[in-house]
Amino acid sequence: MKKKRVVLVTKTPYNTSEDMMSEESHQDQEVCLKPWCFFCSMREPDASLRRVGISNYFKEMPLCEDKEDYDQYVLVLSELWHIAMTQSNDPEFPSLGIFKCMANLINKAINDKTWLLTNQNIYIPYYAAHIIGSYTMNKEEFAQIAVQSGVIPPLLELLRGKISWVEQRVAVRALGHLASYESTFDSVSEYEQEVVKVTLNLACTCLEVVYSEFVGVKKKKRVEYHRNLLTRGVGDLEMENRKAEEWGSQLQCWCIHLLNCFAFKERCLNLICQKEFLKELCHMWGGLVNHTSPGGVGLLRILCYSKFGRKIIAEIPKVIINLGNILRSSDDWQYMGIDCLLLLLKDSDTRFKVIDIAASYLVDLVELKTLGDKSNVGETITKVLLLEEHKLHNNRDLQQVLNLKVYRRKKEKALWEEKLEERRVLVGLIKQEANDKLRLGKVEEALVKYNEALEVCPLKLRKERMVLYSNKAQCNLVLKNPESAISDSTRALCLSNPANTHRKSLWRRSQAYDMKGMARESLLDCIVFMKKQHQQRSLKIPYHAARMICKHMDATWLFAAARSSRLIRVMKKKKNHHSNHENEANNCEVNFHDRNSGGLMPGLSTINGEPFAAKEVSRRKVQRTRRRIKKANIAAAQPIM
Numbered sequence: 305m306k307k308k309r310v311v312l313v314t315k316t317p318y319n320t321s322e323d324m325m326s327e328e329s330h331q332d333q334e335v336c337l338k339p340w341c342f343f344c345s346m347r348e349p350d351a352s353l354r355r356v357g358i359s360n361y362f363k364e365m366p367l368c369e370d371k372e373d374y375d376q377y378v379l380v381l382s383e384l385w386h387i388a389m390t391q392s393n394d395p396e397f398p399s400l401g402i403f404k405c406m407a408n409l410i411n412k413a414i415n416d417k418t419w420l421l422t423n424q425n426i427y428i429p430y431y432a433a434h435i436i437g438s439y440t441m442n443k444e445e446f447a448q449i450a451v452q453s454g455v456i457p458p459l460l461e462l463l464r465g466k467i468s469w470v471e472q473r474v475a476v477r478a479l480g481h482l483a484s485y486e487s488t489f490d491s492v493s494e495y496e497q498e499v500v501k502v503t504l505n506l507a508c509t510c511l512e513v514v515y516s517e518f519v520g521v522k523k524k525k526r527v528e529y530h531r532n533l534l535t536r537g538v539g540d541l542e543m544e545n546r547k548a549e550e551w552g553s554q555l556q557c558w559c560i561h562l563l564n565c566f567a568f569k570e571r572c573l574n575l576i577c578q579k580e581f582l583k584e585l586c587h588m589w590g591g592l593v594n595h596t597s598p599g600g601v602g603l604l605r606i607l608c609y610s611k612f613g614r615k616i617i618a619e620i621p622k623v624i625i626n627l628g629n630i631l632r633s634s635d636d637w638q639y640m641g642i643d644c645l646l647l648l649l650k651d652s653d654t655r656f657k658v659i660d661i662a663a664s665y666l667v668d669l670v671e672l673k674t675l676g677d678k679s680n681v682g683e684t685i686t687k688v689l690l691l692e693e694h695k696l697h698n699n700r701d702l703q704q705v706l707n708l709k710v711y712r713r714k715k716e717k718a719l720w721e722e723k724l725e726e727r728r729v730l731v732g733l734i735k736q737e738a739n740d741k742l743r744l745g746k747v748e749e750a751l752v753k754y755n756e757a758l759e760v761c762p763l764k765l766r767k768e769r770m771v772l773y774s775n776k777a778q779c780n781l782v783l784k785n786p787e788s789a790i791s792d793s794t795r796a797l798c799l800s801n802p803a804n805t806h807r808k809s810l811w812r813r814s815q816a817y818d819m820k821g822m823a824r825e826s827l828l829d830c831i832v833f834m835k836k837q838h839q840q841r842s843l844k845i846p847y848h849a850a851r852m853i854c855k856h857m858d859a860t861w862l863f864a865a866a867r868s869s870r871l872i873r874v875m876k877k878k879k880n881h882h883s884n885h886e887n888e889a890n891n892c893e894v895n896f897h898d899r900n901s902g903g904l905m906p907g908l909s910t911i912n913g914e915p916f917a918a919k920e921v922s923r924r925k926v927q928r929t930r931r932r933i934k935k936a937n938i939a940a941a942q943p944i945m
Contacts, residue, residue: 362401366408374423381431388438403453406432410458437478473555483565500572507559514552515866553590557597567606577616586626591862598637608647618654628665634828663701672798731761751779770799777812789816823859
């Protein structure tokens with residue numbers, strides 16, 4: 305038996321070893337009689353003794369069966385979690401066996417339910433998996449130590465859902481970090497079939513699980529430790545829902561990241577490239593709470609770099625259409641949608657499967673110069689679209705690109721400055737005429753004039769062309785042509801400097817998407833419009849924009865689909881319940897007649913047993929007879945004159 309030692313320990317948790325050592329003068333102290341204690345070891349001034357004490361604690365912690373020490377476990381893990389989050393690059397704890405300790409604690413929680421439900425041990429698997437993920441996030445050498453310590457099997461158990469979705473979130477995060485390094489990927493890929501299958505299912509169902517088990521549940525029925533982990537014990541119902549939405553988004557995005565690691569290595573593509581999953585993948589964007597992950601479009605882009613992935617994606621028109629919507633929106637990952645379609649068009653095996661749909665979207669971006677840190681985007685799109693130029697005569701969009709970017713550019717190349725200025729004046733006159741017609745309500749005539757101005761306006765006059773396209777979009781909005789309005793406003797935004805900053809075009813495209821019922825695209829455009837409005841030092845929020853945002857916030861809520869599915873199930877259940885009641889009532893009625901007619905002793909006569917022999921009379925005849933009798937009675941009651 306180990307000899308107990310007397311040490312002084314403070315009640316306050318520490319962030320770093322320096323903080324702990326600086327608290328030696330703290331007055332609120334108590335005597336610690338434990339044979340090994342994490343906080344005592346951290347307060348040890350001698351660095352070598354401190355390391356030995358911490359290492360021994362990591363070895364002994366999973367083996368301890370003393371219930372009095374269980375309360376300290378959560379305090380220690382909470383402190384380790386904080387240190388791992390703030391000092392994830394510090395090699396001290398990884399070198400002292402923290403990964404082995406965390407793996408053993410997760411295994412103990414999974415295999416011993418009694419221990420898991422004792423005191424506050426239910427928090428331990430979450431903290432343990434989170435600590436593994438935090439330390440392996442940035443350092444490949446830490447990931448190697450973690451794999452050698454055997455963290456993958458217990459993380460897989462959590463990923464399978466052995467406890468709850470909260471632990472699945474931190475497990476898939478840690479596995480994603482381990483799979484992202486070249487030296488540790490092979491260790492994860494030993495379980496690749498199961499990992500990919502479980503992760504695919506989790507990515508598709510996690511939002512519905514979070515909604516059905518937490519968000520859609522009344523506060524009193526929610527799991528207590530989930531609430532405490534989400535809000536750190538200091539939040540109300542609104543904060544719980546907000547954090548649950550954030551965690552649900554992270555869970556889905558980290559699942560996609562883990563799949564990205566396998567897709568990048570071209571592993572398990574036959575599992576990942578299931579058509580139904582790829583269709584759902586287009587709608588996995590993480591919601592408005594997601595600011596860092598590209599979501600589903602990021603995985604589609606990785607798949608487009610492989611021959612097999614391009615082949616499958618090219619066969620799904622819905623995916624191509626969704627990629628087109630992304631590149632014509634204010635999505636932060638717009639360039640990924642462009643990359644996907646260009647990769648499909650460059651492949652001779654998939655080009656003619658997607659050319660008709662892809663060209664109808666990409667044609668609106670051929671005048672785009674820069675997009676973020678990417679330059680000459682429009683020129684790149686033009687070159688890809690005009691591959692095999694001799695086969696373009698059958699496609700109107702490609703013919704339009706050819707006329708605009710080749711023939712017209714050659715024609716205007718030798719245009720003198722004086723001639724250019726004349727054209728500018730002419731365009732201004734035609735535009736003014738179109739504006740007058742638009743004000744008078746002659747929208748179709750105004751649209752013709754704007755098209756005429758664009759034909760005359762040189763390609764160099766980008767600002768003038770931007771305004772003309774934006775005004776065309778307004779005409780199409782009035783004429784209820786949302787697709788044309790989206791196309792024109794997108795072209796205007798490509799011509800703006802910098803790209804996607806023209807406020808009127810953003811608002812008009814938002815309205816057009818709203819007409820088509822595309823809430824996400826409309827909301828993103830409206831949000832960017834509001835940001836540009838604020839940058840112009842206009843503190844007043846436009847009423848129409850605020851109304852548009854309020855309209856689409858509910859439709860684009862991360863759990864909107866899960867909520868709708870649940871409502872549909874409830875309605876079906878009520879309908880079935882109602883129909884069952886009707887059937888039961890009918891059966892009861894039938895049984896009642898059967899019982900009265902033939903269920904009695906033979907020979908006994910009943911009223912129901914003797915059929916009524918009178919003829920059936922229609923209701924109308926009965927009413928006519930009653931009216932006749934009533935008239936006869938009235939006539940009889942009148943005195944004779």
